[in-house]
Amino acid sequence: MKKNVVTLILLCTVCMGFGCGQQAEKATHTIPEPNLSTPGFLIDSHIHYRATDEWEKSFLEIFEKWNAIGCILVNMKDLDRGITFAKAHPDRVIPYAAIEIDSPTVVADIRKAYDMGYKGLGELFALNEWNYDDPKYDPMWAMAEKLGLPVAPHTGIHASGQFSRMRPGYLATVAVKFPNLIIHAAHFGNPWYNEAGEATRRNKNLYFDMTGSSLIKKDEDPGYWKEFLWWTPYIGKPHMPADAIPAFQKIVFATDESPSGLEDNIIRFNKMLDACGVSEETRKKCYYGTIAEIHGIDVSKYLK
Numbered sequence: 402m403k404k405n406v407v408t409l410i411l412l413c414t415v416c417m418g419f420g421c422g423q424q425a426e427k428a429t430h431t432i433p434e435p436n437l438s439t440p441g442f443l444i445d446s447h448i449h450y451r452a453t454d455e456w457e458k459s460f461l462e463i464f465e466k467w468n469a470i471g472c473i474l475v476n477m478k479d480l481d482r483g484i485t486f487a488k489a490h491p492d493r494v495i496p497y498a499a500i501e502i503d504s505p506t507v508v509a510d511i512r513k514a515y516d517m518g519y520k521g522l523g524e525l526f527a528l529n530e531w532n533y534d535d536p537k538y539d540p541m542w543a544m545a546e547k548l549g550l551p552v553a554p555h556t557g558i559h560a561s562g563q564f565s566r567m568r569p570g571y572l573a574t575v576a577v578k579f580p581n582l583i584i585h586a587a588h589f590g591n592p593w594y595n596e597a598g599e600a601t602r603r604n605k606n607l608y609f610d611m612t613g614s615s616l617i618k619k620d621e622d623p624g625y626w627k628e629f630l631w632w633t634p635y636i637g638k639p640h641m642p643a644d645a646i647p648a649f650q651k652i653v654f655a656t657d658e659s660p661s662g663l664e665d666n667i668i669r670f671n672k673m674l675d676a677c678g679v680s681e682e683t684r685k686k687c688y689y690g691t692i693a694e695i696h697g698i699d700v701s702k703y704l705k
């Protein structure tokens with residue numbers, strides 16, 4: 402990694418540099434340059450669509466610049482405009498419908514979104530009286546599984562201040578009950594990272610993104626995540642699932658910000674990957690491989 406060497410001259414506290422004859426202290430600090438490298442292509446697995454011309458223009462400009470695709474999460478009221486946008490830009494957009502999980506018509510809503518051309522469901526929120534693994538939601542998960550629609554549920558702390566119904570452990574129950582349902586959940590369970598790590602280690606159909614405040618919270622300690630994504634050296638040994646994959650391959654890249662936030666999120670994500678010693682092969686999975694495989698995207702045309 403390139404580094405900038407910055408020499409700081411600490412001014413004399415008596416004259417503040419105007420020359421009292423006191424010797425100024427010198428200190429040299431090494432500040433790493435932000436790492437903006439990507440594997441040449443990326444998929445943002447979690448970005449919320451805004452039904453405005455400005456948002457669409459900004460999305461297309463920035464995602465073209467970065468050779469990126471976005472899983473855009475479209476609110477129910479915007480389904481028509483969202484799918485029109487997606488169909489006009491199939492090389493840049495994977496459309497997800499943000500179905501409301503407590504709606505009495507949720508199962509029909511999934512079917513409708515699927516028929517319109519939506520490829521996934523999210524972001525989903527359990528903000529009322531039921532945990533994600535409440536049997537009330539079983540018909541919804543079953544329909545998503547049957548139609549082959551991956552789901553992107555929120556986990557952990559939410560903007561409303563609530564979080565107790567959205568623990569990652571509840572999604573582990575769903576992953577076991579619906580083994581062909583692909584779940585790429587948001588926010589790595591913030592703050593239930595331990596629970597999220599174990600849930601994804603034991604469930605091959607469960608992934609997480611690390612958007613939100615987590616990487617900001619641990620910005621001074623970017624190697625922290627190895628504690629929860631720990632098992633790579635133990636694959637094939639006792640107490641490991643037979644189908645375990647390298648731990649950081651259970652993380653998918655995402656921003657959960659406006660398109661202009663893409664660059665900052667790449668820097669933040671790379672800082673974590675660098676500090677955790679994540680291999681190039683795994684970075685490719687995080688940045689695009691896993692989501693491309695889930696959606697059957699031919700990545701070769703993006704990597705020319």
Ligand SMILES: [Zn+2]
Nearest residue numbers: 524555556587
């Ligand atoms: Zn979220």
